[in-house]
Amino acid sequence: MNELKNRTIVWLRNDLRSINNEALSAAIKTADEVLPIYCIDPRMFADTRFGFRKTDYHRAKFLLESLQDLRFRLRDLGGDLVVRTGKPEEIIFGLAKYHQVRSVYVQEEVCPEEQMVEDKMEAALASINLNLYFFWGSTLYHLDDLPYSIDALPAVFSDFRKATEAKCTPRAPFQAQPFKLIPGIKPGEIPALHDLGFQQRAREKKAVLNFKGGETNALLRLKSYLWDDDLLKNYKETRNGLLGADYSSKLSPWLSLGCISPATIFQEVKKYEEQRVKNKSTYWLIFELLWRDYFRFVAFKEGPKLFQKGGIKGKVLKARQDPELFEKWCSGMTGVPFIDANMRELKFTGFMSNRGRQNVASFLVNDLKLDWRMGAAWFESQLVDYDPASNYGNWNYIAGIGNDPREGRYFHPVKQAKRYDPNGDYVKYWIPQLSRVPSAFIHEPHKLTASEQQFLGWQLDRDYWGRL
Ligand SMILES: Cc1cc2nc3c(=O)[nH]c(=O)nc-3n(C[C@H](O)[C@H](O)[C@H](O)COP(=O)(O)OP(=O)(O)OC[C@H]3O[C@@H](n4cnc5c(N)ncnc54)[C@H](O)[C@@H]3O)c2cc1C
Structure with missing residues (x-):
């Protein structure tokens, strides 16, 4: 009887959605019976070479919730x-x-890393004469619609954006x-956090x-950001904000696991433009999704270089790996309030604003x-929206080793702090001891006397401040 049935397995990874899921839809269209499966791969939770877990608490929690929700929706x-x-x-082979x-x-x-597992899957399936079929679905613009081959991907973002916008339209x-x-x-139990070695917080x-x-x-957040709270128009x-839910869309965690596709966001933005307002802001969200696309196509083109010390440019870098300094950075104890506030937010919540990420x-x-690579690995472990x-x-x-015509980007942490957090509200929010520091010194606590500095709870590095 089984031989008569056309059965397809859909191996789900970063496409944990029922709407606009190319692989799932294609399987439903062509097969009598479908088996959507997610495998919790222990390699995702192993330790990195820097001594912490590749996927830490925030990401793990978000993943398990996403699986639970997808299960309900597929049921x-x-x-x-x-x-x-x-x-x-x-x-899946079994x-x-x-x-x-x-x-x-x-x-x-x-x-x-993901492609290495795809290769293993292909080899295992080939041994029983089965094929692994690939579908494209993670970007706003479909790979097959690009007006150039991936090898000829423009080397600079603005060239990519102009060429792509001029010649392609996102698919509906x-x-x-x-x-x-x-x-x-058997559907199988979705593990709890403690099964993965985490304590519920x-x-x-x-x-x-x-x-x-x-x-x-994801759909609820899109609805509230656009329709209920009408935030997109600004x-x-x-x-470039730092505090609260409203300064940006906060859609990245759902985009990263594919709980929502960029095409769904695009469609909704177009609707908003028709029904509410069309302005620079509505375009800018699409513009940011293009950045996301660009990094994806760059990764596809460049392969392992993106992860190597010299990066895409293959530059020779002299950077060091000092575990003590790195630990101070991770735990928000460098002595530079704007950096420390951002790093504490990341550690406690799994999120940090784009402005914060650029600075830290x-x-x-x-x-x-x-x-x-140490910093990137820490982000990978902590960020609820981690996307390679x-x-x-x-x-x-x-x-300064990527697709940037400039040689690197320096963000002066004090100048940036004064510009984006002029009253110190953000640093005080994450480092409450700073509430006692006079406003004029909030971003430059080294200007305080030694005894005034003591209560801050960290050792200010005078050499460092001298250099800034
Ligand atoms: C060092 C560093 C590491 C980063 N790591 C990640 C990461 O692992 N995962 C991730 O999704 N984003 C990453 N970003 C990009 C960016 O910071 C986040 O996408 C953004 O802060 C998420 O918040 P949001 O959804 O409110 O963004 P919004 O400002 O609302 O933007 C909308 C969407 O556009 C995309 N986007 C915006 N800015 C960027 C950007 N610079 N690069 C790529 N996509 C962008 C995201 O998908 C985002 O959800 C990183 C940025 C830096 C500087």
Whole structure:
């Protein structure tokens, strides 16, 4: 009987959504029975060479919530989400063989680690004469619609943007469809945080947003940012903010795990432009999604170089790996309030504004003169919106080894702090001891007397301040 059924496995990774999911939709269209599966790969939770976990608490929590939500949504469509813990190339191989499936579909990834697992999957499936079929779905502009081959990708962002905008249009998203699950398969428990070695923490009340994973929450955030709170019309003016939920869309965590696709956001922005207002801000959100696309296409083109010390440019860098200094940076104890406030926000919440990220990255590279890969690895571990292409692409950019016509970006932490946090509200929010510092010194506490400095709880490095 089984041989008559056309069965397809959909291997889900960073496309945890039912709407506009190319691989899932193609499987539903072509197969009688479908098996959407997510494998919790232990390699994702292993230690990095720098001594901390590759995926820490915030990312793990967001992932588990996203799986739970997708399961509910796929059940509503008549199917289910199957979840297993282990290496996908082993688990999916076993299921494909046992359930006599005809093919495995997957959304294509752009970075070497993910591609290494794809290669293993392809090899395992080939041994039972099955193919792994790739679908494109992570960018606003579809790879196949680009007016150049990936090898001829423009070397500078603005050239990429102009060429792409002139010649392509984002594809319209397609709706979720009902489907039939392969019968007789156990859906499997979605692990709890403690199964992955994490202790449940109380929600950090200071967080900009209570980020909760899943497609449902992604759609709700899009709705509130555009329609309920009408924030998009001021995005360009507010996007460099630091405090609160409103200064930017905060859609990145959901985009990173694919709980929402950029095409869905684009469609909604177009609707907003028709029904509410069309201005520089509404365009600017699309502009930022183009940056995201660009980093993805760059990663696809450049391969492992993005992750190597010399980056895309292959430059020889002298940066050092000083664990003590690095620890101070990670825990927000460098003595520079603007840097420390941002690093504490990251550690406690898994999020940091774009302005903050640029500053702390520049500080690690240009002031502490540490190996940028340490900083990128810490971001990878902590950021609730971690995405390999955007993270390593941005770090390359700031370290002066990426696709930037300029030689590197220096963000002077005091000048930046005075400009973007003029009253010190942000630093006081994350470092409450600073509330006792006179406003004039809030971003330059080294100007205080020694006894005044004592209560700040960190040792100010006078040499460092002297250099700034
Ligand atoms: C050193 C460094 C590391 C970063 N690491 C990541 C990362 O791992 N994952 C990630 O999603 N973003 C990363 N960013 C980009 C950016 O900081 C975040 O996308 C943004 O802060 C997320 O907040 P938001 O959703 O409110 O953004 P918004 O300002 O509302 O922008 C809308 C969307 O555009 C995209 N976007 C905006 N800015 C960028 C950018 N510079 N690069 C790529 N995409 C962008 C994001 O998908 C974002 O959700 C990094 C930036 C720096 C400087």
